[in-house]
Amino acid sequence: MVNPTQYPVMVIGGAEDKVGPRSILTNFFKSAGGAQATIGIVPCASQEPSVVGNRYTRIFSELKAKSVKVLDIRRPQECDQDGWLQALDSCTGIFLSGGDQVRLFEFIRNSTFATTLKKRLNLGTLVLAGTSAGAAVMGEKMISGGSSGESPNRGLVDLMDGLGFVPEVLVDQHFHNRNRMARLLSAIAANPDKLGIGIDEDTCAAFKGDGTFEVIGKGTVTIIDPRELTHTNYRSSAPTSPLSLHDLRVHILSEGDEYDYRRRSVCMPTHGMVSHF
Amino acid sequence: MVNPTQYPVMVIGGAEDKVGPRSILTNFFKSAGGAQATIGIVPCASQEPSVVGNRYTRIFSELKAKSVKVLDIRRPQECDQDGWLQALDSCTGIFLSGGDQVRLFEFIRNSTFATTLKKRLNLGTLVLAGTSAGAAVMGEKMISGGSSGESPNRGLVDLMDGLGFVPEVLVDQHFHNRNRMARLLSAIAANPDKLGIGIDEDTCAAFKGDGTFEVIGKGTVTIIDPRELTHTNYRSSAPTSPLSLHDLRVHILSEGDEYDYRRRSVCMPTHGMVSHF
Numbered sequence: 001m002v003n004p005t006q007y008p009v010m011v012i013g014g015a016e017d018k019v020g021p022r023s024i025l026t027n028f029f030k031s032a033g034g035a036q037a038t039i040g041i042v043p044c045a046s047q048e049p050s051v052v053g054n055r056y057t058r059i060f061s062e063l064k065a066k067s068v069k070v071l072d073i074r075r076p077q078e079c080d081q082d083g084w085l086q087a088l089d090s091c092t093g094i095f096l097s098g099g100d101q102v103r104l105f106e107f108i109r110n111s112t113f114a115t116t117l118k119k120r121l122n123l124g125t126l127v128l129a130g131t132s133a134g135a136a137v138m139g140e141k142m143i144s145g146g147s148s149g150e151s152p153n154r155g156l157v158d159l160m161d162g163l164g165f166v167p168e169v170l171v172d173q174h175f176h177n178r179n180r181m182a183r184l185l186s187a188i189a190a191n192p193d194k195l196g197i198g199i200d201e202d203t204c205a206a207f208k209g210d211g212t213f214e215v216i217g218k219g220t221v222t223i224i225d226p227r228e229l230t231h232t233n234y235r236s237s238a239p240t241s242p243l244s245l246h247d248l249r250v251h252i253l254s255e256g257d258e259y260d261y262r263r264r265s266v267c268m269p270t271h272g273m274v275s276h277f
Numbered sequence: 278m279v280n281p282t283q284y285p286v287m288v289i290g291g292a293e294d295k296v297g298p299r300s301i302l303t304n305f306f307k308s309a310g311g312a313q314a315t316i317g318i319v320p321c322a323s324q325e326p327s328v329v330g331n332r333y334t335r336i337f338s339e340l341k342a343k344s345v346k347v348l349d350i351r352r353p354q355e356c357d358q359d360g361w362l363q364a365l366d367s368c369t370g371i372f373l374s375g376g377d378q379v380r381l382f383e384f385i386r387n388s389t390f391a392t393t394l395k396k397r398l399n400l401g402t403l404v405l406a407g408t409s410a411g412a413a414v415m416g417e418k419m420i421s422g423g424s425s426g427e428s429p430n431r432g433l434v435d436l437m438d439g440l441g442f443v444p445e446v447l448v449d450q451h452f453h454n455r456n457r458m459a460r461l462l463s464a465i466a467a468n469p470d471k472l473g474i475g476i477d478e479d480t481c482a483a484f485k486g487d488g489t490f491e492v493i494g495k496g497t498v499t500i501i502d503p504r505e506l507t508h509t510n511y512r513s514s515a516p517t518s519p520l521s522l523h524d525l526r527v528h529i530l531s532e533g534d535e536y537d538y539r540r541r542s543v544c545m546p547t548h549g550m551v552s553h554f
Contacts, residue, residue, distance in 0.1 A: 250526075
């Protein structure tokens with residue numbers, strides 16, 4: 001049994017199960033209040049907001065949410081219209097869909113809508129989930145694009161500001177699925193004050209609001225912690241030159257693992273087998 | 278100016294430059310004696326040994342090696358025929374081509390040829406290089422196959438014994454190019470006494486014979502050091518379940534970086550910019 005608001009912020013690596021046991025979406029639904037939940041779907045990262053809105057409406061309706069609304073914001077700043085702000089006020093859970101994170105950022109940034117969302121997260125009266133592009137925007141800095149199949153280098157990743165719901169982290173998604181280790185490493189070389197979090201598909205870093213998160217889902221969450229970095233050539237390297245990053249701490253976390261992102265340490269495992277070391 | 282036998286063992290991540298400045302192949306050539314070198318090409322990992330043999334013969338001839346021989350071994354154990362052993366005796370450098378590492382292993386393992394090679398490496402009278410499949414066989418354990426695009430899990434990697442020229446390491450190649458982080462992590466979870474080394478294309482870990490190696494080439498060498506591992510679920514996890522690996526030390530090394538694989542630490546950087554931390 002999952003408690004209401006157990007996970008105030010859920011950062012999902014994309015391609016979460018929508019047809020089977022839906023463990024991540026069910027956790028979000030329960031965390032937002034279960035049968036008492038009013039879910040607001042924000043599909044504006046997508047170029048097909050109606051299709052995306054309808055798909056998630058069907059899912060949360062099947063789970064028997066009290067109410068499901070699609071906040072189909074169609075332009076930057078439109079989110080601050082009274083209708084959308086009133087809809088937000090009535091929601092206990094907001095779900096940011098996939099699509100293009102830059103589009104999502106442009107539609108929501110510097111808005112009363114975003115400020116209200118943060119205020120309600122702090123008050124503990126709202127649960128926020130984002131998948132794929134909706135996950136990318138969670139940090140203060142976000143990966144807006146990039147490529148893969150190369151060694152880590154400055155030109156491999158495009159960075160810009162994010163919406164900052166969890167300021168300390170720098171998120172990448174579809175992580176091992178789309179070969180994004182080098183991209184996240186390059187992003188962390190540029191932002192060594194952040195914690196890199198690479199989330200696989202159908203996997204979620206479920207933040208608990210106490211400085212920790214728990215892993216839910218089918219894959220892994222990769223933590224890149226540069227706090228003990230002893231050397232990088234980032235500042236002196238040419239845009240396409242390979243990067244050096246010495247003394248990173250890396251954790252591979254799977255379902256049930258918990259990580260304290262303020263203390264930068266894995267919480268004592270309570271499942272699986274203790275290492276034989 | 279590169280000294281003869283500067284790099285007794287060169288482990289190359291595949292797709293090394295063959296038409297431009299050829300920095301890795303030139304380093305191998307010089308390390309094997311330069312104009313005094315007798316280079317032996319072992320193309321038996323490849324299903325097209327003649328094509329591969331001819332290509333490298335042309336390259337080392339153009340570099341003006343004293344002599345270039347193709348050791349075109351066509352069957353397991355054939356390498357112990359007098360002709361091949363005599364050819365080996367005359368070589369100052371042996372180059373293992375790409376292809377299939379299992380084929381290469383089966384052709385060479387438990388042979389006088391392999392023992393002689395190791396003996397001469399220890400004596401410092403021979404330089405050994407291997408690219409791609411030729412790199413994979415270097416460790417005591419080798420990755421014989423696997424897949425990519427998934428979270429780290431036990432089923433993602435096939436492991437078997439390697440030829441053990443550098444027993445301590447577990448090599449993966451075409452590393453960031455082919456999305457092999459999860460595969461190498463899975464291999465290290467199974468062999469936590471080894472040091473994981475992921476080598477990008479046109480990049481080389483050039484071992485110096487003193488317990489250190491230097492990075493040469495266009496990409497990065499990724500070190501996965503599990504010595505401080507605090508937890509893994511490897512033994513209790515199902516074959517396709519995601520793995521946990523807590524407290525890995527990871528280094529991203531680029532050209533000129535040196536790593537001490539016995540002490541498990543990066544040598545003090547003498548190039549680039551010291552970190553701003």
